[in-house]
Amino acid sequence: MIAPLKRCNPDGAANHSAKAAIVARACRLIEQSETEPSLAKLAAGAGLSTSHFHRLFKSVTGVTPKNYACAHRATRVRQGLARGDSVTGTIYEAGFNSSGRFYEQSTRMLGMTPSQYRSGGCDEDIRFAVGQSSLGAILVASSRKGVASISLGDDPDVLVRDLQDRFPNARLIGADKAYEELVARVVGLVETPGIGLGLPMDVRGTAFQRRVWQALQEIPAGQTASYADIARKIGAPKAVRAVAGACAANHLAVAIPCHRVVRNDGTLSGYAWGVERKRALLEREAAETR
């Protein structure tokens, strides 16, 4: 079921931009502070109560102030490490007050240890293989933590090049017999999407992207949802564009079923691996569940 869109009136628009300005100010405050400002401090800066400010912030950005601050801190860590700064220096620069706390979170935040990240993931092994499915070439790649990438395309070489671009300094290990079996399993998922992957996944994204991807996995095969439906489901009804962005950032074709997200009017909208593949997957799922 799709709720009718609310019509904007000029007052509403002005009101909305005033809210956006308050939240934007709070975002700048978070970004410019040495240490993470408390919710009370942010609310006071906005001239609102903590509870109301919290709700307002989440309605505009789609994430809580705490989440926003965490994401910003993670960005600072990535930038620091990418510049080649020392791990310890970067930790304190980014506002972590103890290295223990940082290491506790770093693997989740970076997908690897800080020193591995600093060297461009060069200590990371990525196993991969290319197979053929009814939708064309399919590339599956895994880190030690699980399946990290599933992509579809016409040309296997292009898929491999894209993988290299995504993991520029990792060791890419191809053509391994045991791994081919895993690829066969993913091909099976493409042919019969309803069965589910049933394999550990190494999902790398921001907190917000993960929430969106989790919501996508909860759409049953044979059904579709709109971007607005997903935004509502994750508790951020206004973050429709951000949801679309998160869908586009998905690297796990079919396993994270972003193909089940369509426009409000039911038309298909875009698909990173080609709209025709999206159409084929949806038709397949509809037939499966009939």
Next chain:
DNA sequence: GGTTCTCTGCCGC
């Protein structure tokens, strides 16, 4: 393990 903070739901103005 206790304390503080965040987050959400609910209610009243």
Next chain:
DNA sequence: GCGGCAGAGAACC
């Protein structure tokens, strides 16, 4: 639209 309170849970020390 907003404030405030309560309670659960996470984060911190």
